[in-house]
Amino acid sequence: MLENDSLRQPFARRAIRANLEESHCECPQVISSNTPTQTRSLADRLRAETRPEHNAIETALDLPQSIQDAGDYTRLLSGFHGFYLPLEQALLRLDWEGTGIDLNERLKAPLIRTDLEACGADADSVPQCPTLPPCSSLAEGFGCLYVMEGATLGGAMIHRELSTRFEDWLSGKDHYYQCYGENRGSMWRQFRQAVDGFGEGCSSADQDRVIHSARATFRELQRWLER
Numbered sequence: 679m680l681e682n683d684s685l686r687q688p689f690a691r692r693a694i695r696a697n698l699e700e701s702h703c704e705c706p707q708v709i710s711s712n713t714p715t716q717t718r719s720l721a722d723r724l725r726a727e728t729r730p731e732h733n734a735i736e737t738a739l740d741l742p743q744s745i746q747d748a749g750d751y752t753r754l755l756s757g758f759h760g761f762y763l764p765l766e767q768a769l770l771r772l773d774w775e776g777t778g779i780d781l782n783e784r785l786k787a788p789l790i791r792t793d794l795e796a797c798g799a800d801a802d803s804v805p806q807c808p809t810l811p812p813c814s815s816l817a818e819g820f821g822c823l824y825v826m827e828g829a830t831l832g833g834a835m836i837h838r839e840l841s842t843r844f845e846d847w848l849s850g851k852d853h854y855y856q857c858y859g860e861n862r863g864s865m866w867r868q869f870r871q872a873v874d875g876f877g878e879g880c881s882s883a884d885q886d887r888v889i890h891s892a893r894a895t896f897r898e899l900q901r902w903l904e905r
């Protein structure tokens with residue numbers, strides 16, 4: 679959930695959002711939707727201009743309510759693995775040197791693989807998404823990475839609710855949802871700084887490519903998970 683619909687958010691979501699906004703206080707994360715596009719940082723543009731796609735995927739997945747049992751949880755992890763693995767492999771082919779991003783420390787597919795195996799599933803036989811969003815330049819790569827990194831923010835809240843529901847069963851199966859642990863806030867801030875640094879040094883066409891790719895990543899991920 680993003681701005682202006684806080685009254686419809688369940689308590690837990692409002693609480694995590696308030697925490698995140700507090701932790702972003704040194705970088706002005708909370709922006710007015712009236713801020714002109716050209717004066718927004720690239721990270722702020724991403725947040726504002728992908729809001730419809732975020733709202734759509736959040737509504738479509740209906741997490742964490744849609745996870746009622748171990749089968750639901752394993753299916754969701756399989757879906758993420760089938761999307762993140764090929765996309766991360768494509769992103770690893772880009773040259774991130776000097777961008778402030780160490781992609782290897784941000785990979786999610788290895789965490790999901792561990793969780794799938796703990797759930798008794800074979801990660802190697804999980805189908806992989808054949809249609810990836812645009813990811814052949816650094817600008818496009820930043821757009822894809824934005825979606826995967828941002829998902830860790832909502833993931834923390836989903837993890838909290840699943841922990842209550844599944845109790846001990848979840849232990850050892852939640853590396854993805856516990857991604858970054860107590861460093862989640864600082865990893866997100868570093869990511870935003872890297873995006874803004876990239877945005878300051880690139881053309882406006884490349885900035886638009888970042889946004890375009892982020893929106894496409896949301897849409898492809900939703901289409902893949904809903905298939």
Ligand code: HEM
Pocket residue numbers: 679680681691694695698699721724725732735736739740741742824825826827828829830831832833835836896899
């Ligand atoms: C696969 C599905 C999802 C993806 C890819 C995704 C992606 C993102 C992204 C990119 C951001 C960063 C926004 C920013 O620039 O600040 C974000 C933030 C956030 N997301 Fe999600 N999200 C997903 C599902 C969810 C769900 C299901 C929830 C809640 C149940 C959720 C709750 C949040 C929250 C609380 C934030 C913090 C930002 C804020 O609203 O202030 N997300 N998500």
